[in-house]
Amino acid sequence: MASTHINSSALESEFRRVEESHRVIIDTFGRLFTPLFGKRAQFQTLVREHDERVLYTSSDLEITNHYKIVNSELSLKDLGVARPQEALAEKKRLPSDNNFSAVVFLKENTATYRAAILYRYAPNHVWTWACDLTEDDWQQTAARMALFNQHIAQRSDSEVSAQLNKATKELVELRKKLRILTDIVGTIVAKSQDVELLEVLDEVEELLDE
Amino acid sequence: MRELSDNNPYVAVGKRLTRHRIDIGIRAEKMAQDFGITWGTYQRIEAGLAELLDYSHAISTTLQCSQTQLESLLSTETAVDKLKRASAIEALLARSTELLVASQKDVFRMTQIIDDIVATETAENPEYR
Numbered sequence: 001m002a003s004t005h006i007n008s009s010a011l012e013s014e015f016r017r018v019e020e021s022h023r024v025i026i027d028t029f030g031r032l033f034t035p036l037f038g039k040r041a042q043f044q045t046l047v048r049e050h051d052e053r054v055l056y057t058s059s060d061l062e063i064t065n066h067y068k069i070v071n072s073e074l075s076l077k078d079l080g081v082a083r084p085q086e087a088l089a090e091k092k093r094l095p096s097d098n099n100f101s102a103v104v105f106l107k108e109n110t111a112t113y114r115a116a117i118l119y120r121y122a123p124n125h126v127w128t129w130a131c132d133l134t135e136d137d138w139q140q141t142a143a144r145m146a147l148f149n150q151h152i153a154q155r156s157d158s159e160v161s162a163q164l165n166k167a168t169k170e171l172v173e174l175r176k177k178l179r180i181l182t183d184i185v186g187t188i189v190a191k192s193q194d195v196e197l198l199e200v201l202d203e204v205e206e207l208l209d210e
Numbered sequence: 211m212r213e214l215s216d217n218n219p220y221v222a223v224g225k226r227l228t229r230h231r232i233d234i235g236i237r238a239e240k241m242a243q244d245f246g247i248t249w250g251t252y253q254r255i256e257a258g259l260a261e262l263l264d265y266s267h268a269i270s271t272t273l274q275c276s277q278t279q280l281e282s283l284l285s286t287e288t289a290v291d292k293l294k295r296a297s298a299i300e301a302l303l304a305r306s307t308e309l310l311v312a313s314q315k316d317v318f319r320m321t322q323i324i325d326d327i328v329a330t331e332t333a334e335n336p337e338y339r
Contacts, residue, residue, distance in 0.1 A: 007296070008299070011296065011303065012264050013264075014303065015302070018306050019250040022250060022310060029316075033320075035328050036327065070232055144327060148323065148324075152323065
C-alpha cells in the first residue's frame with residue numbers, strides 16, 4: 001500500500017506541475033494580448049462551448065450569478081455581456097476550424113463597445129479575454145482585431161510548426177556555442193580566482209543546465 | 211471519472227468538499243487559492259481524481275475532521291479502485307500534457323503575430339506604444 005501511495009504521489013506531483021504550467025500559459029496569453037487591446041484585458045472567462053456554461057470568470061458577480069457559478073449553473077447569457085446567440089454565424093462563437101478569433105461588438109442595450117479574443121484551449125473549452133472600449137479607442141482596437149484575424153487565417157499550423165522547429169534548433173545551437181564560450185571563459189576566470197566572476201560563471205552555468 | 215463508483219472514498223470526499231463549498235457559497239477558485247493550488251488541481255480533488263492524501267491537511271481543515279480520520283477513510287479504497295483511479299489520472303495527465311504542448315505552440319504563434327501587428331502599427335504611427 002505504501003508503494004502505491006508513493007507512485008500516486010509522484011503522479012500527483014507531476015500533474016500539479018503540468019497544471020501550474022497551464023496556469024502560466026493562460027497568464028502569458030493575457031499579457032500577449034495587451035498590445036491588441038491597448039491595455040490589460042479586464043475580463044477573463046472560461047466557457048464550455050456546447051452549453052455556454054461559464055466555468056470560470058474573473059468578473060465580480062452579483063449575488064444571483066455568484067450562487068449560480070458556485071453551483072456550476074452560470075451561463076454566458078447570465079453575464080449579459082456576450083454577443084447574443086442569434087447574432088452568431090452558425091450559432092458558434094468560434095469557427096470549428098479555427099482556435100482563435102477576435103471581435104469587437106456593441107454590448108446589448110448599451111452604447112459601449114467591447115473587444116474580445118477567444119481561444120479554444122481544449123476541445124469544447126474556450127478562454128476569452130475582453131475589454132470595454134471607449135469612444136476614443138474602439139476604432140483603433142477594431143482595426144487591430146481585424147488584422148489579428150487576418151494573420152490567424154494566413155498562418156497555417158504547419159508553417160508555425162516549421163518555424164517553431166527552426167527556432168528550437170537555433171536555440172539548441174546557441175546553447176552549444178554558449179557552453180563552449182563558457183568553458184573558455186571559465187578557464188580564464190578560474191585562473192584569475194576573482195570571486196565575483198566565479199559566482200557569475202556559476203550562475204551562467206546553472207542557466208545553461210536548465 | 212465515471213468509472214469510479216460513489217462508494218470510492220476519494221469520490222465521496224470530493225463530493226463532500228463540493229457540498230461544503232456550495233453550502234458556504236464559495237467559488238472553486240477561492241478554494242483553490244486557500245489550498246494553495248491551481249483551479250485545475252482543485253477541480254480534480256472535487257472529482258476524486260487526485261491523490262487526496264497529498265492534500266489531507268487542507269481537506270481535513272476544510273471539512274473539520276481530523277487528518278487521521280480522513281486518511282483512515284481514504285485507506286479503505288480497494289486495490290481495484292486505486293488502480294482504476296491511477297489509470298484515470300494517468301489518462302488525464304497525458305491529455306493535459308498534450309494540450310500543454312499545443313498551447314505552447316500557440317503562444318509562439320501569437321507572439322509572432324502580435325509582434326508583427328505592433329511593428330506594422332509602430333511603423334505607421336511612431337507614437338504607438
